[in-house]
Amino acid sequence: xxxxxxxxxxxxxxxxxxxxxxxxxxxxxxxxxxxxxxxxxxxxxxxxxxxxxxxxxxxxxxxxxxxxxxxxxxxxxxxxxxxxxxxxxxxxxxxxxxxxxxxxxxxxxxxxxxxxxxxxxxxxxxxxxxxxxxxxxxxxxxxxxxxxxxxxxxxxxxxxxxxxxxxxxxxxxxxxxxxxxxxxxxxxxxxxxxxxxxxxxxxxxxxxxxxxxxxxxxxxxxxxxxxxxxxxxxxxxxxxxxxxxxxxxxxxxxxxxxxxxxxxxxxxxxxxxxxxxxxxxxxxxxxxxxxxxxxxxxxxxxxxxxxxxxxxxxxxxxxxxxxxxxxxxxxxxxxxxxxxxxxxxxxxxxxxxxxxxxxxxxxxxxxxxxxxxxxxxxxxxxxxxxxxxxxxxxxxxxxxxxxxxxxxxxxxxxxxxxxxxxxxxxxxxxxxxxxxxxxxxxxxxxxxxxxxxxxxxxxxxxxxxxxxxxxxxxxxxxxxxx
Numbered sequence: 001x002x003x004x005x006x007x008x009x010x011x012x013x014x015x016x017x018x019x020x021x022x023x024x025x026x027x028x029x030x031x032x033x034x035x036x037x038x039x040x041x042x043x044x045x046x047x048x049x050x051x052x053x054x055x056x057x058x059x060x061x062x063x064x065x066x067x068x069x070x071x072x073x074x075x076x077x078x079x080x081x082x083x084x085x086x087x088x089x090x091x092x093x094x095x096x097x098x099x100x101x102x103x104x105x106x107x108x109x110x111x112x113x114x115x116x117x118x119x120x121x122x123x124x125x126x127x128x129x130x131x132x133x134x135x136x137x138x139x140x141x142x143x144x145x146x147x148x149x150x151x152x153x154x155x156x157x158x159x160x161x162x163x164x165x166x167x168x169x170x171x172x173x174x175x176x177x178x179x180x181x182x183x184x185x186x187x188x189x190x191x192x193x194x195x196x197x198x199x200x201x202x203x204x205x206x207x208x209x210x211x212x213x214x215x216x217x218x219x220x221x222x223x224x225x226x227x228x229x230x231x232x233x234x235x236x237x238x239x240x241x242x243x244x245x246x247x248x249x250x251x252x253x254x255x256x257x258x259x260x261x262x263x264x265x266x267x268x269x270x271x272x273x274x275x276x277x278x279x280x281x282x283x284x285x286x287x288x289x290x291x292x293x294x295x296x297x298x299x300x301x302x303x304x305x306x307x308x309x310x311x312x313x314x315x316x317x318x319x320x321x322x323x324x325x326x327x328x329x330x331x332x333x334x335x336x337x338x339x340x341x342x343x344x345x346x347x348x349x350x351x352x353x354x355x356x357x358x359x360x361x362x363x364x365x366x367x368x369x370x371x372x373x374x375x376x377x378x379x380x381x382x383x384x385x386x387x388x389x390x391x392x393x394x395x396x397x398x399x400x401x402x403x404x405x406x407x408x409x410x411x412x413x414x415x416x417x418x419x420x421x422x423x424x425x426x427x428x429x430x431x432x433x434x435x436x437x438x439x440x441x442x443x444x445x446x447x448x449x450x451x452x453x454x455x456x457x458x459x460x461x462x463x464x465x466x467x468x469x470x471x472x473x474x475x476x477x478x479x480x481x482x
Contacts, residue, residue: 020047020084020102023259023343026095027052027066028080030252031231032185032242034092034125035080037177038099043221043262044177045103050343051226054079054255056236061255065407092178093118100174110168117158117167117175124154124182132232137239141193144240148197151186155202162204165211172212179205180212185232192243220262225290254457257408258289259343267292268341269322271302276466278331279319280418282338283466285411288458289342295464305329332358332415339411346408348400357398357412364391365419373427373472376479383439392443399445402452409453417453420446425468430477 026042028035030053042049054062062079070077074088081090082098089098096118100106106114131137131147158179163169166176183205190197199206212218221227229248231241236252268286272279274297286293296302303309305327308317315329321337322328328337336354339345368391372382382388395416398404404412420428420440431437440447453459 019104022085023048023050025050025052025083026080027054027083029053029058029234030055030255031234032181032226033233036181036226037174038080038095039226040177040181040218040221041096041099041103041105041174042260043224044217045105046263047103048259048261050257051260052255052257055253057254093122096174096178106173107171110171110173113168114173114175117161118178120154120158120161121175121178121182124151124158127151127154128182128185132238132240140239141195144189144193144195148190148195155205159202159204162208164204165207167208176208176212180209183209188232188242189240225292256288256290257343258291259341261341265324267294268338269294269296271296271305271320271322272318273297274464274466276418276462276468277422280422281331281335281411281415282319282321283462284418284453284459285338285342285344285414287462288414288456289344291342293463332362335411335415339414344410344414346405346410348405349410350405354410354412357404358415360395360398361412361416361419364395365423369423373476376476377482379476380480392446396443396445399449401445402448409449413449413453416446417450420450421454422468426471430471430474431480434477435480
């Protein structure tokens with residue numbers, strides 16, 4: 001096991017690292033900061049990775065949960081970190097060098113020069129952070145003007161050291177990603193604050209910045225929220241966050257975990273009717289993970305991917321998910337696909353058991369309840385019958401707690417929560433309000449999953465603004481005891 005946490009622990013031998021066998025997890029604050037260069041490298045090499053961006057709830061999500069767990073593997077643990085199977089690497093430069101070797105970016109002959117460039121760039125960043133946080137930067141424009149005088153020393157050194165077009169010559173190394181990010185941050189800060197910064201005074205660095213910015217392999221990164229919407233610095237404390245973050249709504253928001261596939265050419269597309277029902281779990285997962293998506297509910301548009309309306313696809317009816325060349329229908333299959341695509345596959349996740357659980361949920365809420373809620377007496381017989389009790393007990397038994405596969409939610413949890421949400425709005429709330437019946441009172445794990453997920457910020461909004469189907473006819477509730 002490799003546990004790296006600083007310059008002295010950086011892997012240097014060819015046997016230290018190898019290409020990723022499964023998508024690694026990259027963890028950092030929900031900002032650009034020290035993470036930008038690492039995220040850029042993942043995109044540059046089209047490497048899938050699980051991004052954990054810690055937000056407003058970091059006290060619980062990071063300090064209370066993930067950090068203690070990761071500390072058992074690496075006592076130096078801090079942000080950023082890379083979790084690669086049993087290996088945990090931390091400290092920003094070590095993460096960059098580790099990725100450089102894993103992804104085949106860094107070449108052994110440039111190791112020392114690359115590392116020196118990384119260290120000099122950190123010196124520049126450390127000076128910048130003195131005004132980005134704390135009282136010294138409260139008048140940020142004045143502080144930035146003062147900082148640029150000292151920054152010139154770092155920039156002159158880096159410019160002289162740069163071989164061109166990249167720091168070590170013709171091949172981009174891990175240091176170039178961090179050099180670019182620091183140049184980009186200084187350019188943006190000065191532009192937005194009205195402070196003079198002539199990058200042309202450092203021609204090699206100007207060339208490096210332009211070359212990286214125009215690299216087609218990084219076009220997807222530069223179009224992603226990581227670059228366009230994430231704050232430069234921690235939005236809860238910083239003196240400068242950047243106009244992109246503010247234009248995106250200026251909300252730091254909760255921590256997110258999402259599987260990033262840089263090879264994906266566009267957003268995931270969901271085709272379903274203009275309300276929450278069988279497509280709800282898909283939208284909830286995409287919102288929860290902050291994954292870009294499109295929602296299509298026009299029948300003429302849906303007909304292109306639904307053979308029920310003579311479309312050419314082998315997907316019969318909505319909901320349908322389209323992700324590049326992949327087209328998936330059926331609510332359970334679509335849920336499983338989206339869950340895997342956005343990284344909602346926590347430790348101990350079993351795909352085969354997930355399929356079973358998804359079908360169990362369908363049996364309960366659609367095959368069972370859905371076929372017995374048209375008349376009051378029939379509904380009463382069902383809800384008070386042995387079959388309903390056994391079905392719910394079976395669901396309850398399959399949940400490890402607090403979620404299906406343990407401490408983190410997966411696609412099955414969202415599918416269950418969506419089904420409970422639909423029935424709560426259309427039926428359960430009426431039963432409770434009019435008759436005092438709480439049909440889920442004896443099933444705390446099921447209720448707990450619904451409460452946990454429906455209580456998140458992501459649950460409050462959808463794109464577009466989707467509502468529920470209408471509640472059941474009041475006559476059904478009124479005749480319940482007939």
